[in-house]
Structures are given as C-alpha cells and as structure tokens.
Amino acid sequence: MAFPNLVPTSRSFDAGDFPIKTFKAQNGTEVRILYGSNRTNMKMVLTYSNITDANAALFLNHYNSETSGTFNTFDIASNTRSGWTALDSYLGATGSGNKWRYENAPQQVQVRPGISTVTVNLIGVL
C-alpha cells in the first residue's frame, strides 16, 4: 500500500542541506568541506485535520505494514503536494535522489466519534 493519497490541511517543508562539515580555527577562520553532491535531510510535516477514522487508519496501516515503522523509505502521493503550484521537485526529496521515511510515528488525535486529526512527520534520506 502506497502512502495515503489525501490532501493535507497544512504542510510545512524544510529544504534540508548538503552534507557539509564545518571547521573553525581559533582565529575565526571557517573551513567547510562538502562531502556530497545531493541535498538531504528534508523535513515535511503534514497535518490532516478532521478526517474520517478510516482515512486516519490508512496512515497507521502504512506506518505499520508497509514501512515497518521508521525503517523503510517510500514516495509521497501526488495529493500530498496539493496547493503547491510550482514544480514538485522544489517541494520534495526525490529531485535530490532522496526518499521519504517516517521521522517518527504518525500522531492521531480523536476529535469526535469517527473523526480524527493525524500529524505525519517525514524526513528525506538518501
């Protein structure tokens, strides 16, 4: 089962960084070494407010059965970027050769019987 193809209520994206090591001399001089050509460690926080419990269960099932928790990587669904009108590659990880994985378990909050809010934290990894 792929990542649930639902439109989030809110989405935040952290563009990550290239693998850089920074060294500072005592006189303040900074030396940076670039260890790779691919930007990584992107972060995406997705909130799905007031969705049905059945839809909330899609995330829990995906986390449990498909990705073995935070272990396996995956691609996010097209609707995850809904509302973003620029190129998908700017708001993603795959353009830099990354895949997504869960940074931690999806957080489900019961709002009322049958209605839940789910927050998903993703991280881009090479």
Add this chain to the structure above:
Amino acid sequence: MAKVYTGRDGAMQVSGSTVAKVVRFSVESNLETLETTTLGDNLRSYTPGVVGYSGSCTLLYYKENSGSRNTSSLLSALVKTGTTGVSDSDTVQLTFRWIDGTDNNDIKLNAYVTGASIGADTGDIVRAEVSFVGTGQLLTVSI
C-alpha cells in the same frame, strides 16, 4: 388558528413543576463545526462536530404562602453547603414551554446550573439570574 407567541405564553418548569415569577428565559443550541478545508481549496468546508445546549433565566425572588421559594430548586443545584461540590446528581430537569391553549411546545433537557447570582438593589425587586448548560440529549422537543 394562527398565533404569535408572546411572553405571556412562556413557562418554565423544574422537574415538572412550573416555576413562579419567571421574568425571562432563553435556550441556545450550538453546533461545533470542524473545518475540513485542505490545501488547494478556495472555499471553506466543514463537518459537524458536537451539539450543545445552554441558556439562562431570570426569576423574581418570591416566597409562596407555604413558605417555599421559587428559586430553591435551581439555586440549590449550585449554591450549597458541604465540601463535595457539584456532582452528577445535581442536574436539574428543565422544561421551557410555549403554551397555546392545550397545545404545549416544549424543550426539555437535563442541565447543570453553571451560574447563579442574586442580590438586592435599593428601590428594585430582588431577582435571581441563573445560567445553565445542558448535558446529554434533549428529552423533549416539540417546537
């Protein structure tokens, strides 16, 4: 027959007994709406949440010939001695009625009294102001 209701047609009951000297009452129902608008939408959308009931009433502080006071059943649900505070058993069954001859139009509910005030003003009649919040389902709706 067509009819416009006025304050003369209103009555309020506590546990089935009509309360004397009610000046005014109001009952409010409200629906919590849960927003389901998502990214990319241009119009807001909602799904229904929890329904609630609340209201208030004003009574003249009145003592019957028998010595009983019309405010006792309401005020005693909140204004009380002891250290236990308010418990589940302190709900009051309220009926708000609009009367047309033998035709009663009712809203009946169980409620907690959440606010009660009573005082005395020079040159004025003593009034008790009571506010309440409904708990559980409405028992009767015939409006």
